[in-house]
Amino acid sequence: MNDEDRPTTETVPDDDGSNERGDDESGERDGEETVGPGADDGGARGADGDALVVDGVARSFGDVSVLSDVSFAAERGTVACLVGPNGSGKTTLLRVVAGLLAPDAGSVSLPDSGDRTVGYLAQTPAFRPQFTLAETLRFYGDLAGVDVDPGAVLARVGLEAVADRRVGALSGGMTRLFGIAQATIGDPPVLVLDEPSSGLDPTMTEHVGSVVRDLADEGRTVLLATHELGTVDRVGDTVLVLDDGAIQVAAAPDALRRETGSETLTHAVNQYIHGEGGDLTVRAGTWEGDDE
Numbered sequence: 001m002n003d004e005d006r007p008t009t010e011t012v013p014d015d016d017g018s019n020e021r022g023d024d025e026s027g028e029r030d031g032e033e034t035v036g037p038g039a040d041d042g043g044a045r046g047a048d049g050d051a052l053v054v055d056g057v058a059r060s061f062g063d064v065s066v067l068s069d070v071s072f073a074a075e076r077g078t079v080a081c082l083v084g085p086n087g088s089g090k091t092t093l094l095r096v097v098a099g100l101l102a103p104d105a106g107s108v109s110l111p112d113s114g115d116r117t118v119g120y121l122a123q124t125p126a127f128r129p130q131f132t133l134a135e136t137l138r139f140y141g142d143l144a145g146v147d148v149d150p151g152a153v154l155a156r157v158g159l160e161a162v163a164d165r166r167v168g169a170l171s172g173g174m175t176r177l178f179g180i181a182q183a184t185i186g187d188p189p190v191l192v193l194d195e196p197s198s199g200l201d202p203t204m205t206e207h208v209g210s211v212v213r214d215l216a217d218e219g220r221t222v223l224l225a226t227h228e229l230g231t232v233d234r235v236g237d238t239v240l241v242l243d244d245g246a247i248q249v250a251a252a253p254d255a256l257r258r259e260t261g262s263e264t265l266t267h268a269v270n271q272y273i274h275g276e277g278g279d280l281t282v283r284a285g286t287w288e289g290d291d292e
């Protein structure tokens with residue numbers, strides 16, 4: 001395989017030229033409880049079990065402030081679901097956590113384990129279609145400096161039977177699963193997944209949700225962005241509502257419903273979305289996977 005024909009690292013695009021981690025890996029932990037409802041906590045509340053602590057992260061593009069003060073923590077073995085309106089900064093935050101974008105301020109603290117601490121699935125993963133799944137995984141393994149057993153990596157997402165199929169012959173859902181598999185190369189303790197099941201049919205959406213849940217149950221910490229509140233309800237331990245550049249609330253789906261007196265997660269989440277003009281209901285129609 002010559003260099004031109006090799007698969008690329010297009011799953012980790014770098015759209016502003018910055019590719020450094022940019023955090024100081026020293027997010028302070030104050031020993032308080034992990035996450036909970038409340039927008040005015042004034043900082044992350046990392047506890048001993050936390051695998052990921054984001055503390056006071058800010059990020060602008062030019063003079064447009066996208067993230068102003070984002071803080072939250074996530075425990076090992078849990079799924080944290082980042083939700084928020086289009087353009088609220090979910091992808092920006094995930095890229096900061098994955099080390100693909102440097103924050104202007106604040107820090108991201110990750111577990112200190114191995115070479116590959118974070119695995120990342122981009123919103124629109126792109127692989128070279130002419131290579132097989134096994135070839136592609138080996139290539140990414142080489143890039144990450146780790147040995148890859150393609151069969152074992154593919155088994156994490158249920159694709160081991162098609163290791164020798166060309167990536168271009170995969171369905172959309174299988175491609176997304178393959179992207180998740182790629183993110184697990186090197187077995188990073190934290191997985192950052194940008195809309196892993198958007199645009200998939202209900203059965204595949206459910207399957208992707210199960211895969212994500214299993215990856216967390218095996219001890220990883222998963223941070224995912226999604227508009228599908230049905231998926232959040234099924235697999236999420238924590239809902240992080242991002243709006244106005246900050247986490248407006250961090251709580252378990254049930255707690256969020258209870259605290260807002262809502263029957264549905266959609267209604268509960270919308271209580272924390274300010275929208276334009278402060279109308280809490282104005283964004284109600286923007287959520288996919290409605291659970292009502």
Ligand SMILES: Nc1ncnc2c1ncn2[C@@H]1O[C@H](COP(=O)(O)OP(=O)(O)OP(=O)(O)O)[C@@H](O)[C@H]1O
Nearest residue numbers: 015016061066084085086087088089090091092093
């Ligand atoms: N590289 C960039 N340069 C300039 N502006 C950017 C860049 N990346 C993101 N933005 C802007 O930052 C804002 C947040 O974008 P982002 O993609 O993070 O939102 P999002 O919540 O993931 O949206 P969606 O739900 O539609 O995927 C948008 O206004 C977007 O135009």
